[in-house]
Amino acid sequence: MLAGLVAAPPLASQAWRELGPAPISGVEFTGRAAAIATSAKRANRYYAGAASGGVWESTNGGRSWTARGDELPILSIGALAVDPDDDRILYAGSGEANGAYHSLYGLGLYKSTDRGRTWQVLGADLFAGRAFSRIVVSPHDSNDVWVAVARAGGTFGTVEGARGHPKRKGAVGVFRSRDGGLTWDRVRGGLRNVMASDVQLDPVDPDRIWVAHGDPFGRNPNGIYLSTDGGRRFAKAGLEINPQLLGRIMLAIAPSDPDRVYALIMNRTNRDKPYGFSPGGASTLAIIRSDDGGDTATTFFPGNFQGGQGNYNAAIVVHPTDPDVFFVGGVQMLRSTDGGETYADVTPPHVDVHGLVFDARGRLVAATDGGIYVSPDLGDTWFARNDGLGTVQFYAGASLHPSDATFLLAGTQDNGTNLRVGAGPRAWRHVFGGDGGYTAVDQADPDVFFVEFQGTGNLFRTTDGGATFNQSANGIDPNDRNCFLPPLVVDPGDPRRLLYATQRIYESTDGGLTWRPISGDLTGGPPFSVRSLVIAPSNPNLVHALTNDGRLLTSRDRGATWSLGLQSLGGWPRVTRQIAVDPRNHAFAYVADMRFGGGKVWQTKNAGRSWQSIGKGLPDVPVNTVGVHRAGSRRFILAGTDAGVFLSRNGGATWETYGDGLPNVPVQDLIVDPDHQRVVVTTLGRGVWWTALPKAAADAPTTLPLKAAGR
Incomplete structure (x- = not known):
């Protein structure tokens, strides 16, 4: 359904324009890189896979980056692989297997034969709704491709990141293609339909294949498996x-001694209640080393360098010429130079490591929550390589x-709250x-x-433009439940009135x-909380709230009493x-249905007393904001x-794509800005974009484009 070459669409007059950051100035952070791959032949050719920001190429060792494939069906990338014999051939696995709520579903395996200029979508029906942990191209046969497949991220049921995709609970484990990805077989012979967290091929012996069944929540088949007959049987x-x-x-x-094999093993994650704060318990369990191809092993306990989130950040790599030197990444990053007996902390400037690789010159490259970092000296020093990487x-x-069109204040995943004042992708400061999370600005004074x-009550106020902050939590019970980042809204007619939701x-x-x-309590009970909140601009008595157990409620008396409008x-x-x-007529309001197969957009014409779906004309994709x-x-x-x-x-009778040039990335927030005649969107993986608002003159709607098909 999605197979075939995908070409970039031409720009139209209604073009989206990027506002950055790329990266955040001063700290030099950008968004989460879930995967990193390098050319075996060209030392400066890198590929980065952004968690939900697509594939990026650098030809100068990470000093600058170019996005490749913004038109692909979805830009959540979990794994990358470059053909070791032909670095024009690149594979990207859509869907991130890092176990977080924002580790989103994929829509197939992407393949390029021209370094990302054009792409083919493979295995769309087979892999859609799930995620890739690893892609390996055999060093013995370029057509022999192995992938480890897992569920999309989350805690309860491990599938929140799939956003209700109809194939989210499809087959997982290890799959193999013998024709360069055109067709696939699920590898059985002792392997199970259990999440695979890794697959590795022996660089010398094509008959030896290693597999890790590593469901982060713990399953009986979890463990390390080896095939010595080319993948027919595993034990x-x-x-x-x-x-x-x-x-x-x-x-x-x-690489220099294939009998030397290392495994980084995490404790299983506690299976949290639905929509809890976060999973826990995924601490470092052990590092195992085998010197004889798996016959015997030595176990080491380096301490817990992953906190409780080994389900989210875990990586390991061995030095290309010295089998005693290896690196493991989690919240921190450790180096051992004696085969695991001792460890040194060599954490890059940004914590949370998701990928580690050596380039062809022997430099160590790390993919982290803050982007890409390169070390020329085995972790003693690090250099940020995020210029132009807008993820x-x-x-x-x-x-x-x-009063200031350049002013934009917004919160980010693991990179704090950032303020844009000025022009250009670097006009952002931390x-x-x-x-x-949520921000609010005094409309009379931007300082x-x-x-x-x-967390609850972690709300702060500045009166000097962010130079200093004071906590604003007097009266908020810190034991209240929260949706990780509680909503905060300002009454459009009274800047001294604010609402905050637990x-x-x-x-x-x-x-x-x-x-x-x-x-x-507006929810159905613990552990749920309110995740969205709005005050009607033309009627401060009218407030709508949405909980993370799917309850939409309305108050018509400034929040004193509430009625239930929609559920689920x-x-x-x-x-x-x-x-x-609606900014002029409070009776009209709209709510997004953030899942596959839902109502897409719901409308009320009577201030929340009844709601009707008006999203029939939209493609079957989650609608995140309205x-x-x-x-x-x-x-x-x-x-x-x-x-x-x-x-x-x-x-809502018909819908059209609005504007051209916006990558196929989840739009997380949408702000109508009539003061500057624009709409501004923040995305989950490609920064901030804007385009002009629609005009009053009627324009004929366009046909729904094919780029959204097949989801």
């Missing part, structure tokens, strides 16, 4: 670890300012740490604004100095901006999806 290798403890497992073979993952909750980091709603009437709860709406457990109210623009007497509805932005000019 557990003689590496003794209690299978009841095993979670994710990563493997590495020493920042933004959460919902960005803020603009009416103003607050952690995971950055006064709010930021937050993850499982209940808090109100401040003094600009955030003090808070008081004004509602009871789609969405991820974390913060969203799924609700928008906005409403009024021009003259006309009402335009904008929907930010996993496949770009769509526009309806007629109340």
Whole structure:
């Protein structure tokens, strides 16, 4: 359905323009790189796989980057591989197997034979809705390709990152192609339909294949498997670890001595309740070394360098010429120069390591939550290589300012809250740490604004443009539940009135100095919380809230009492901006249904007393955010999806793609900015973009493009 060459669409007059960051100035961070691959022949040719920002190429050792394949069906990348014999051939596995809510589903395996200029989508029906842990091209036969397949990310049921994709629970494990990816067989012969966290091929003996079944939540088949007959039969290798403890497992073979094999093993992740704060327990269990191809092994305990999130960040690589030198990555990164007996901390400038590789010159390259880092001296020094790599993952909750078109404040995944004041991709500065969430700005004074980091009550206010901050949590119970980054909204008619959401709603009437709860629990009970909140611009009494157990509620008395409007709406457990109210007529509001197969966009014409789906004309993709623009007497509805932005000019009867040039990346937030006649979107993996708002004059809707088909 998706197979065939994919060509980039031409730009139209309604073009999207990128605002960055690429990278964040000062700290030099960019978004999460889930995978890294290098050419075996050209030392400066790198490929980075952004977690949800696509494939990028560098021809100068990471000093600059070019996006390759923005038109592909989805840009969540979990694994990369370059053909060792022909570095024009590149494979990219869509779908990230790193076990987080924002580790999203894939839509097949991508293959390029011209270094990413054009692509073919392979195995779309076979792999859609799941994720790739590893891709390996055989050094003995370029047509022999092996992949390890897992579920998309999450905690409960491990599939929240699939966003309800109909094939999210399809087959996982190890698959093999003997024709360069055109056709595939699931590898059985002792392997199981259990998530595969790694596969490695012996660089000398084509009959020896290593596989790790590493379901991070723990399954009885978890373990390390070896085939000595070319993959016909697999058996557990003689590496003794209690299978009841095993979670994710990563493997590495020493290139200079294939009998030397290392395994990084994590404790299994606690299977959390649905939509809990985060999984836990995935600490470092052990590192295993075998010197005789798996017959015997030595176990080492380097300490827990992964915190509780080994399901999320885990990597291992062996030096190309010295089998005693290897590196393991998690929250921190460790180096051993004596085969695992001792370790030194060589963590790059940004923590959370997802991939490690050596380039053809022997430099160590790390893929982290802050982008790409290169070390010429085995980790003693590191250099950021993120210039032009525009892959920042933004959460919902960005803020603009009416008097300054360059002002943009927004929170990011693991790169804090960042402020843009000025032009260019580097016009961003880091103003607050952690995971950055919802923001709010005083519309009369842009030096006064709010930021937050993850958790309840971690809300801060500045009055000097971000030079200093004071906590704004007086009256908020820190034991309240949260959606990781609680929503915060300002009354459009009264900047001193703010609402903040846990499982209940808090109100401040003094600009955030003090808070008081004004509602009871709006959810169906623990562990759920409110993830989206809005005050009607034309009626401050009207408030809508959406919980992460899918309940849409409305208050018509400023939050004192609430009525239930819809249930089971789609969405991820974390913060969203799924609700928008017509700025002139509070009776009209819209809510996004953030899943496959849902209602897409719901509308009320009576202030939330009843709701109807108006998303029938949209492709079957999750709709993450909505906005409403009024021009003259006309009402335009904008929907930010996993496949770009769509526009309806007629109340949802028909929809069209809005604008050209926006990569196929999840749109996380959408802000209608009438003061500057633009719409601004933040994305989960490609930074911030803007284009002009639709005009009042009627334009004929275009035909729905094929780029969104096949999902």
